[in-house]
Amino acid sequence: MIRLALAYFFRRPVQLLAILGVGIGLLALLVVLAVMNGLIYEDRVSVRGPLGDLLLIPPVTETPLSYVDYRLALEAEEAILATAPHLIAYALLGLKDGDLRMSSTRRSDMNGVQLVGIDTDAETRVTAHAGGFADSLANAHASPVSPTQPFPKPEGPFARPSVLVSDNLARTLPQDAKGLKNTRLQFAALPFRLPPQGEEIIPANADFTIGGTYAGSDYEMSLDRIYLPRTGRYGLQYNLTGEQGSDFSEIMLKLAPGISFADGKVAVLHALGQAGLPIPSESQGGSLQTWEERRSLFLSAIDNERRVVTLIMFFIVIVASFGLFATLSALVREKVRDLGVLAAIGFSPFRRGALLFSLGTVASAVGALSGWAGAKWLVSHHREVETFLEEYWGIQVFNEQLYVVQGLPARWDSSQAFFLSLCAFGVGLLFSLGPSIRAARLSPMEALRYE
Amino acid sequence: MSNTPILSAQKLSKGFSIGGETLQVLGGASIELQSGEAVALMGASGTGKSTLLHLLGLLDKPDQGTILLDGREVQGLSQAASSRVRAEKIGFVFQQFQLLPELNALENVLMPRRLVKARWWPRRKKERLRALTMLEKVGLSHRLAHKPNEMSGGEQQRVAIARALISSPKLLLADEPTGNLDRQTGIEVLQLLLDLASQEKSAVLLATHNESVASQCSRTLRLHGGRLESME
Numbered sequence: 001m002i003r004l005a006l007a008y009f010f011r012r013p014v015q016l017l018a019i020l021g022v023g024i025g026l027l028a029l030l031v032v033l034a035v036m037n038g039l040i041y042e043d044r045v046s047v048r049g050p051l052g053d054l055l056l057i058p059p060v061t062e063t064p065l066s067y068v069d070y071r072l073a074l075e076a077e078e079a080i081l082a083t084a085p086h087l088i089a090y091a092l093l094g095l096k097d098g099d100l101r102m103s104s105t106r107r108s109d110m111n112g113v114q115l116v117g118i119d120t121d122a123e124t125r126v127t128a129h130a131g132g133f134a135d136s137l138a139n140a141h142a143s144p145v146s147p148t149q150p151f152p153k154p155e156g157p158f159a160r161p162s163v164l165v166s167d168n169l170a171r172t173l174p175q176d177a178k179g180l181k182n183t184r185l186q187f188a189a190l191p192f193r194l195p196p197q198g199e200e201i202i203p204a205n206a207d208f209t210i211g212g213t214y215a216g217s218d219y220e221m222s223l224d225r226i227y228l229p230r231t232g233r234y235g236l237q238y239n240l241t242g243e244q245g246s247d248f249s250e251i252m253l254k255l256a257p258g259i260s261f262a263d264g265k266v267a268v269l270h271a272l273g274q275a276g277l278p279i280p281s282e283s284q285g286g287s288l289q290t291w292e293e294r295r296s297l298f299l300s301a302i303d304n305e306r307r308v309v310t311l312i313m314f315f316i317v318i319v320a321s322f323g324l325f326a327t328l329s330a331l332v333r334e335k336v337r338d339l340g341v342l343a344a345i346g347f348s349p350f351r352r353g354a355l356l357f358s359l360g361t362v363a364s365a366v367g368a369l370s371g372w373a374g375a376k377w378l379v380s381h382h383r384e385v386e387t388f389l390e391e392y393w394g395i396q397v398f399n400e401q402l403y404v405v406q407g408l409p410a411r412w413d414s415s416q417a418f419f420l421s422l423c424a425f426g427v428g429l430l431f432s433l434g435p436s437i438r439a440a441r442l443s444p445m446e447a448l449r450y451e
Numbered sequence: 452m453s454n455t456p457i458l459s460a461q462k463l464s465k466g467f468s469i470g471g472e473t474l475q476v477l478g479g480a481s482i483e484l485q486s487g488e489a490v491a492l493m494g495a496s497g498t499g500k501s502t503l504l505h506l507l508g509l510l511d512k513p514d515q516g517t518i519l520l521d522g523r524e525v526q527g528l529s530q531a532a533s534s535r536v537r538a539e540k541i542g543f544v545f546q547q548f549q550l551l552p553e554l555n556a557l558e559n560v561l562m563p564r565r566l567v568k569a570r571w572w573p574r575r576k577k578e579r580l581r582a583l584t585m586l587e588k589v590g591l592s593h594r595l596a597h598k599p600n601e602m603s604g605g606e607q608q609r610v611a612i613a614r615a616l617i618s619s620p621k622l623l624l625a626d627e628p629t630g631n632l633d634r635q636t637g638i639e640v641l642q643l644l645l646d647l648a649s650q651e652k653s654a655v656l657l658a659t660h661n662e663s664v665a666s667q668c669s670r671t672l673r674l675h676g677g678r679l680e681s682m683e
Binding site: 003004007337338340341342345346348349350444445448 | 530534538543545549550551552562
């Protein structure tokens, strides 16, 4: 029977075209998904940016909190590898004695900035992943700084402490003859606690100079982020926010290898409880989030996008499988007499159906397998294909200027590819059922009369 | 020859509904065949010869009447059970040869054996030997790998005979087996069919218009008015 099915299989080229249709449909689906996987992976790196594994924002308390208490409590836990404090202040940005455009508070494109005071070594240690703090320094292009000493000691008696601005912000700042470095910036920050209603708000003003830039990749920040030391003579606390209030706003944590986010959270809460430090809660305020929870909106959006694309692209496979249905139906019509003969020599309806179904099975398997193999090859050679298309046909497949990633990314997910190939095979089988049932139900007597 | 008929069909009736009216083709036809016996079935076109062969071959069901094949009542069997009976006990030879064009002579002859026996290798080898023997008996051992379109009409019918007899059926139904052959080839093919059927002890029911073909059989039945009449 298999011999006969194979003979039918190779009988007409149109049958091979139907199989090719399934293969190409699946190939398109898998290649597009591999590119989406690549983009999502690259996006995840960008989306995470300078976030640690966990982010702890303590509840607001009457008494100021000290980072040292937290560090000692948290780093005593084996599950927590390192901590890094952030002291955050929001400020308006102006250019010292300079540009009216940047100094006018009535402008609609006035720059509000987030000043983030950091401990450089701790920040580097906690964000030692792709896209972390060290990476953002290494990838800076406007005015790179030393990754080990991004805030050099100011030179001269009147020199002001240096800050790091993002490459993007640097582009909008007016450049003077001295260049970007050492450009004076003036910040007007709100006090650490707002005065009672009716009393005057007195902002804290301070001057800084630009020490260099970093490659920014903050997705959910509508403000520009500016880094500077947290404490010390040249730090945010000393120069702008003052010594009142807590010496940190949030703490980023790096978990030990093999520790899950859930276990990490438990360890943090345990450490805080043991040390008698305030625990974030709905009633007390504050929060303890993973970086994925922090960026959940964006991550779920791109995941949703992938689902939609999978669904749309799978329709191509379904449409291609219609070709299989059509050719098998045509085969049943063409082979009515043969089916009658098979019935006469003892083929039961089930076997006659099985003959057609085995044909559909072989066709679906070949289609799914060829689509899978073609997609795998294309994904692993996509750079060569890209180069070929650009060099010989002048087709630019991926415009790097438009995206934040370099080159067309593609990541092959074996389980995803296997599952979708299996689905394509299943759809092929489903479309083979109709013609198979028709072959099984054919009246042998009428089939034998068919000439 | 045993007295118990290998085939006993009693009072078979069959009608077809055409354009809202029922056309009664068979009305109480009865027939008995002994093992190894060859019987010719004659009748004008449209009298129901093919319909009777289809009923006896379990390709269709009678409206009324009974069919006993090898002592078993078979007219009410399901399609699957009928197929099993056909594979084991009934052989068909058609006027148009009805070989499968994609398969060669050997594969065509082997086709019925793919259904009824276990597929393990020694059995397959035995069946292949049986097919080779059958093809040798019909004089086509040199045409094993030839496909139907590479053979003459006579050769194709010989392959069809080998295919029909490979399972040593109890009953061989032949519908105008020489109708598409020239006179000389027809005589040779008919003789071959009857000889081999006799060797296999198969009862033969052979539908024909040709008196000389019918004369080769041990007796002749004529289908007239939906009933069978003996022509002795």
